[in-house]
Amino acid sequence: MSPSLKQLRYFVEIVDAGSFSLAAERLFIAQPALSRQIKELEGMLQVVLLVRKARHVETTLAGRAFHEAARRILAELTEASAQARQVERGEQGTLRLLHSSSVPLTPACTAVLREYQSAHPGIGFEVSQASSEQQALEIAEGRADLGLAREPLLRRLPGVDVDPLYSERLELAVSSAHPLAQAGAVALAALREAPFVSLPHPDRGGLSQRVAQCCQESGFYPRAAAAISRKLSQLALVEAGFGVALVPASLKRMAPPDVRFVPLADAGCDTRVVLLSRRDAAPAAAALADSLRAARLAQ
Structure with missing residues (x-):
């Protein structure tokens, strides 16, 4: 006793x-x-x-x-x-923020985090990467607070809100030696026979699923390259000449030096980033979610 x-x-x-x-x-x-x-x-x-x-x-x-x-x-x-x-009261603690590898923390996003932390000096951040579906699960089970993911989400979980943040255009990423590297624009249909270094996983949403949707709307399904990846490493495979990729314009700043980006001529080839959060989020997480929703993160 x-x-x-x-x-x-x-x-x-x-x-x-x-x-x-x-x-x-x-x-x-x-x-x-x-x-x-x-x-x-x-x-x-x-x-x-x-x-x-x-x-x-x-x-x-x-x-x-x-x-x-x-x-x-x-x-x-x-x-x-x-x-x-x-x-x-949301005055102290650690907020756990997840983001997909295809959703880089842009200067606009980190500016929101800096401004929030300045206003709440007792709050810290733990940032890591996870797939869209994994983000939703981590948030639903209380192991994470917020997530930045790309649509489509193949599964919606009870208690997890999904709010659109911004959309951006998809662009064609090719190696500097690729015949399309100097093109002013390219139609998706012209990529029917091109090897893609990223293909969708049947149980996961996100960027690869969105790319496949766009290709199917142009009458074909992307053909697999000899080496594929659904992570940011796909740009290294593009640079090495394994194939092409369709990626958001925001990934340009993270691309290897010998990767070129070509605009798509097709309308509607865009991708949307969404914010994942708990419906019953704690005050600190709810306040940061509000700041992210209000910011222009596509910049």
Whole structure:
């Protein structure tokens, strides 16, 4: 059996006050009740903590050690309680933000994070990558707070809101040695026989699924290259000459030096980024979600 917090507070108050009578006055309890609590505490610990003198009490060697530990425990409890209240009010804690590899953290996005953190100095960020479906699952199960994903999402989870943020054009990524590298624009139909370094996963949405949708609207399904990837590494495969890729314009700043981007002549070849969040999000996460919705993140 362990001492109660009440007993710790009573003991510390007696030592700080120097007497049972003064401590009883400060605690607004009867002195006999206070004495009984300390007697029970000493019996539980099987040590003598206090020695009564004529007008004051003195701590034994064990009492002095116990007093230091008790004060530390009470101080840590007070701090923990304050932190819990701050987290509940959205003033302190860590927000976990996930994003797809095809949704880079653009300067506009990081500017929102910087502005939010400046206004909420007790809030930190933990940022990592995950697929669209994994983001939704992590948020639904409370392991993440917000997600930045690309449509389509193949599965919607209860309790997870999906809000559109912005759309951007898809562009053709080719190596600098590719015949289309210097083209002013290219029609999707011209890519019917081109090897694509990214193909959709049957159980995942996101960029690869959107690319396949666009190709199917032009009458064909993308043909697989000898090496494929659904991650940002597909641009390295493009640079190496394995094939082509359709990617959002925002990935240009992350592309290897020998990758060229060619606009698509077809209308409607765009991709939309959405924000994933819990419907019952904590105040801090809800406030950041509002900031992201209000910002022009496509810049």
